Amino acid sequence: MSEAAIPLRQRLWNPEARLAYVLLAPAVLVLLGFMIYPIVYVFLISLFKTNKLAQFKEFVGLRNFVNQLADKEFWQITARSLYWTAIAVAVKTVLGMIVALLLNVKYAGRKFARMLFIVPWASAVPISAILWGWVYHPQYGLLNATLKATGIWANPPTWLGRPLPAFTACIWVDIWIGIPFMALVFLAGMQAIAEDLYESAYLDGVNALQKFFYITLPGIRHLVLIATLLSCLWTFNDFNTIYILTRGGPAGATDILITKLYKNAFEFLKFSPAAVMAVVTFFILTALSILYARIYFRQEQAS
Amino acid sequence: MKWRNRGKPIAVILTVVLLAFLLFPFFVMLSTMLKSAEEVYTNPPPWIPKSWKFSNLIRLWSEFDFAVYFKSSLIISLGSTLLNTLLTVPAAYAVARLRFVGRRFILYLFLVIQMFSPVIVVISLFKTMASLKLLNTYLSLILANSVFTIAFTIWMMNGYFRSIPKEIEEAALIDGCSRVQTITRIMLPIAVPGLVTTMIYSFIAAWNEFLFGLTFIQSKQKMPLVLGLYNFVGRWTTQWELLNAAAFVALVPVLVLFYIIEKRLVAGLAGGAVKA
Amino acid sequence: MRRRIVWVLVLALLLAGGFAWAQKAKVTFFWAMYDGLTEDFRESLQDAFMAANPSIDVDIVPIDWNLMQEKMTTSVAGGQPPELCVIGTRWLLDLMSTDSVLEVDKVVSKATLSNIAAGAMEAKIKGKLMGLPIAAGARILAINNDVTKVVPKTMEELRAEAKKVNKPPKTYGLIMPGKKFTELTDFCYYLYSAGGDYFAKNADGSYGKCVVNSPAGVKALQFMVDLATKDKVVQEGYLGLNRMDSHPIYYEGRAAYVMIGAWVESAMKDIATKPKTQYALIPPFAGQKQSGLIITDSVAIFKKAKYTKEAGKFLDFFYQDAWKAKFDELVGFPPVTISAGKLPQFQSPLYQALGKAAMSAKGWPLIEEWAEASDIIWDANVKAFLGQMSPKAALDEAAAKVDKIRGM
Numbered sequence: 001m002s003e004a005a006i007p008l009r010q011r012l013w014n015p016e017a018r019l020a021y022v023l024l025a026p027a028v029l030v031l032l033g034f035m036i037y038p039i040v041y042v043f044l045i046s047l048f049k050t051n052k053l054a055q056f057k058e059f060v061g062l063r064n065f066v067n068q069l070a071d072k073e074f075w076q077i078t079a080r081s082l083y084w085t086a087i088a089v090a091v092k093t094v095l096g097m098i099v100a101l102l103l104n105v106k107y108a109g110r111k112f113a114r115m116l117f118i119v120p121w122a123s124a125v126p127i128s129a130i131l132w133g134w135v136y137h138p139q140y141g142l143l144n145a146t147l148k149a150t151g152i153w154a155n156p157p158t159w160l161g162r163p164l165p166a167f168t169a170c171i172w173v174d175i176w177i178g179i180p181f182m183a184l185v186f187l188a189g190m191q192a193i194a195e196d197l198y199e200s201a202y203l204d205g206v207n208a209l210q211k212f213f214y215i216t217l218p219g220i221r222h223l224v225l226i227a228t229l230l231s232c233l234w235t236f237n238d239f240n241t242i243y244i245l246t247r248g249g250p251a252g253a254t255d256i257l258i259t260k261l262y263k264n265a266f267e268f269l270k271f272s273p274a275a276v277m278a279v280v281t282f283f284i285l286t287a288l289s290i291l292y293a294r295i296y297f298r299q300e301q302a303s
Numbered sequence: 304m305k306w307r308n309r310g311k312p313i314a315v316i317l318t319v320v321l322l323a324f325l326l327f328p329f330f331v332m333l334s335t336m337l338k339s340a341e342e343v344y345t346n347p348p349p350w351i352p353k354s355w356k357f358s359n360l361i362r363l364w365s366e367f368d369f370a371v372y373f374k375s376s377l378i379i380s381l382g383s384t385l386l387n388t389l390l391t392v393p394a395a396y397a398v399a400r401l402r403f404v405g406r407r408f409i410l411y412l413f414l415v416i417q418m419f420s421p422v423i424v425v426i427s428l429f430k431t432m433a434s435l436k437l438l439n440t441y442l443s444l445i446l447a448n449s450v451f452t453i454a455f456t457i458w459m460m461n462g463y464f465r466s467i468p469k470e471i472e473e474a475a476l477i478d479g480c481s482r483v484q485t486i487t488r489i490m491l492p493i494a495v496p497g498l499v500t501t502m503i504y505s506f507i508a509a510w511n512e513f514l515f516g517l518t519f520i521q522s523k524q525k526m527p528l529v530l531g532l533y534n535f536v537g538r539w540t541t542q543w544e545l546l547n548a549a550a551f552v553a554l555v556p557v558l559v560l561f562y563i564i565e566k567r568l569v570a571g572l573a574g575g576a577v578k579a
Numbered sequence: 580m581r582r583r584i585v586w587v588l589v590l591a592l593l594l595a596g597g598f599a600w601a602q603k604a605k606v607t608f609f610w611a612m613y614d615g616l617t618e619d620f621r622e623s624l625q626d627a628f629m630a631a632n633p634s635i636d637v638d639i640v641p642i643d644w645n646l647m648q649e650k651m652t653t654s655v656a657g658g659q660p661p662e663l664c665v666i667g668t669r670w671l672l673d674l675m676s677t678d679s680v681l682e683v684d685k686v687v688s689k690a691t692l693s694n695i696a697a698g699a700m701e702a703k704i705k706g707k708l709m710g711l712p713i714a715a716g717a718r719i720l721a722i723n724n725d726v727t728k729v730v731p732k733t734m735e736e737l738r739a740e741a742k743k744v745n746k747p748p749k750t751y752g753l754i755m756p757g758k759k760f761t762e763l764t765d766f767c768y769y770l771y772s773a774g775g776d777y778f779a780k781n782a783d784g785s786y787g788k789c790v791v792n793s794p795a796g797v798k799a800l801q802f803m804v805d806l807a808t809k810d811k812v813v814q815e816g817y818l819g820l821n822r823m824d825s826h827p828i829y830y831e832g833r834a835a836y837v838m839i840g841a842w843v844e845s846a847m848k849d850i851a852t853k854p855k856t857q858y859a860l861i862p863p864f865a866g867q868k869q870s871g872l873i874i875t876d877s878v879a880i881f882k883k884a885k886y887t888k889e890a891g892k893f894l895d896f897f898y899q900d901a902w903k904a905k906f907d908e909l910v911g912f913p914p915v916t917i918s919a920g921k922l923p924q925f926q927s928p929l930y931q932a933l934g935k936a937a938m939s940a941k942g943w944p945l946i947e948e949w950a951e952a953s954d955i956i957w958d959a960n961v962k963a964f965l966g967q968m969s970p971k972a973a974l975d976e977a978a979a980k981v982d983k984i985r986g987m
Contacts, residue, residue: 017403023393038427053677054656105314115562122557124511138816145347161818188496237420245509249759251961268951278423285418317648341850344827429657538644539842
């Protein structure tokens with residue numbers, strides 16, 4: 001019986017739906033209860049001029065947006081946010097997958113290895129950023145000292161001082177922090193793939209690469225989608241890493257939307273431009289999510 | 304099983320190499336936390352400290368009250384994990400198994416929330432907590448943490464629940480189980496790897512949460528560990544040896560917890576409940 | 580039965596949440612964790628005040644300096660400010676524009692106020708004292724006597740001596756940070772020494788257009804760029820080192836000169852290899868008058884907080900010599916109170932140099948958009964260091980941007 005044939009009332013209020021609402025209520029209430037006000041507030045502020053206490057002063061409609069969009073720097077920062085996210089998520093996913101595959105192999109001491117791989121994730125992001133800053137320190141940092149001493153790189157760059165090395169340094173820290181999460185999610189998914197699939201593949205003479213692409217990957221496809229989508233959202237808004245390592249420097253070479261937003265709100269007390277950036281972030285991420293969700297739901301129906 | 308053992312040696316070697324590379328900053332941490340103040344400021348910096356100052360670790364407890372920070376973090380993290388699990392499991396089951404109008408919308412909604420970084424909402428959340436008289440309470444952090452981790456945990460559990468074949472549930476329902484019983488007695492045990500993943504995620508997210516801890520907590524007695532680490536970041540200098548020691552100490556419980564729980568991740572459908 | 584359980588759970592949850600009914604007056608003080616300030620001091624100050632004033636509770640909340648501005652902004656914007664907060668005096672402009680701070684003399688006693696040194700009154704804006712100075716220090720030149728004994732009278736002399744003793748990486752001529760930091764140093768030192776300033780001053784005392792790109796400003800920035808890239812007397816990797824990262828190189832003894840503040844001795848005290856240090860004023864460029872920078876932090880009292888009167892009592896207690904002088908000793912800053920200034924522990928060479936420098940020093944421009952303006956000027960500095968733009972072009976661009984944000 002097609003959905004359209006069922007009357008709306010019954011579709012909304014049958015026993016199954018009722019149970020669903022009850023089960024969903026706690027989570028939805030908590031979420032909306034706490035987030036509705038901040039989200040509405042951010043959207044409203046972007047349409048107003050505010051004072052230094054983030055209070056509304058004057059309705060200016062879309063003027064804040066026009067001002068931002070006319071600023072060349074804004075576009076540079078937005079573009080940077082996009083490729084920052086793209087590169088970081090891509091590398092995180094690939095490395096996470098490799099790590100997950102490695103940890104899926106049984107050997108003595110695997111438990112210990114799994115624990116060690118968690119280290120980048122087990123430390124708080126601001127602390128990791130501060131400690132990486134120490135690793136990158138031009139005079140006391142062990143990175144350049146080791147590179148020079150072992151001869152791997154005789155003249156390493158001043159990591160946080162020049163535009164390209166700074167960007168690379170920041171993005172590597174973000175990737176480093178993100179690998180364990182990816183690995184964990186993929187690994188847990190790999191556990192759910194039935195052993196006999198691999199067994200029969202072995203008997204059929206399938207090689208390792210084919211096993212990966214035809215059994216493992218399809219088996220965790222939905223997890224890869226969710227993990228990369230969420231990672232995109234989180235990476236786009238990764239504030240602490242860049243702010244602590246370079247404050248968006250040198251001369252704005254590592255500024256992304258979220259760091260610029262923070263500076264506007266908490267350093268300059270200009271809450272309206274900050275809100276505009278938050279709204280722009282929202283639209284970009286929504287577009288991304290819709291794209292992802294389409295793929296996800298289409299794949300859900302197929303399975 | 305012969306096919307299993309073939310990849311082993313390569314995997315082990317690769318693992319060691321990758322670990323050595325990834326754990327570089329961790330080694331730096333171990334090296335720095337055992338140094339004295341002036342050894343920290345030596346160029347070129349040595350890997351092995353001349354004299355091993357374990358006193359750096361001891362000072363955390365004797366001089367800097369780290370036990371207090373530890374207790375706070377523990378309460379906040381356990382509370383957040385508990386609340387998150389209680390909210391997530393029913394919601395994820397509903398989204399995974401039940402048919403109702405707005406199912407896709409709800410999933411979208413949870414996703415949309417993730418688009419707002421804590422930085423953006425912190426001031427408004429502060430006002431909300433203030434009006435609920437929850438400022439300077441553990442509950443404010445427990446709630447805030449749950450809000451920001453629910454989206455992920457629900458999507459994750461949704462995925463895990465969906466990967467369980469429907470036949471098991473249907474068999475149970477035919478046998479006379481209620482819906483709730485199928486969740487607790489059948490779905491959850493099978494989805495344990497997923498559940499453990501989401502619980503670890505909640506715990507770590509809460510343990511390492513920084514912005515809300517800074518904003519909502521007003522008294523030192525309730526400050527979480529991450530904030531305690533900032534004791535060593537001064538205005539004129541940073542006490543690197545103590546900071547690294549503190550970061551190490553903050554890290555260890557998470558690693559230990561993970562080590563203990565890791566077994567559950569391994570238990571999958573290997574029990575053979577269902578053939579593919 | 581089940582309903583009762585639910586109520587018990589709800590009650591337990593509320594209690595766990597720390598639902599407290601405050602009936603005693605409670606003063607909350609956001610306390611900046613200055614280096615050298617100990618937990619013991621904070622706790623004993625708290626206990627002593629509460630013992631002397633049983634009807635008032637005080638909670639001194641230790642917060643790292645780098646996190647203070649954010650925490651303060653959120654609390655104030657969120658409508659729940661603390662009674663007292665240590666702030667950078669320059670933040671007062673923003674706070675005053677939203678009428679968030681209370682005039683100090685409304686709650687602090689005349690005795691305490693008359694004991695404050697006149698030179699520390701940076702927080703006196705438009706004739707009203709809006710913050711009580713807690714730490715004030717001018718910036719000075721520290722000279723490593725193990726490497727050189729020359730006390731430069733001009734910047735050009737400093738440059739010449741730095742070149743002479745520069746033997747990297749064992750010894751650097753001069754420490755100069757090249758990475759952005761909240762404070763616009765070291766550029767400020769060179770700018771003031773060149774006789775330049777940030778803004779033109781109008782007849783009525785208000786600030787006019789941005790003049791960092793004046794010949795003096797360009798000269799200052801060019802000088803800095805030359806020191807780093809032509810003479811190479813500056814520490815290696817300076818582009819990746821902000822002030823906090825670079826000063827330890829001096830504490831280690833590996834630099835001849837550094838422009839630094841009152842904290843230098845308290846920062847060096849734990850390091851065994853510290854250099855024998857002499858203090859002098861930051862020299863002017865040839866033909867200019869000596870002019871330095873002085874920075875003050877203040878304690879602000881927030882209007883919206885509940886117990887401002889009790890907060891005033893706490894400040895009276897804290898500013899007695901017994902406590903404030905100890906605070907000054909621990910932090911390493913010269914005292915802001917007249918009575919403490921006479922104590923023997925504050926007569927060392929460092930304090931003498933600080934006192935002398937304070938007499939010809941000026942502070943940051945007190946304008947509302949200073950945070951953004953200094954951010955823009957810092958970027959200009961970095962662009963010049965990187966060679967992306969010439970000092971003149973970078974400063975021209977910066978001045979134009981600053982004028983734009985100020986609506987000039």
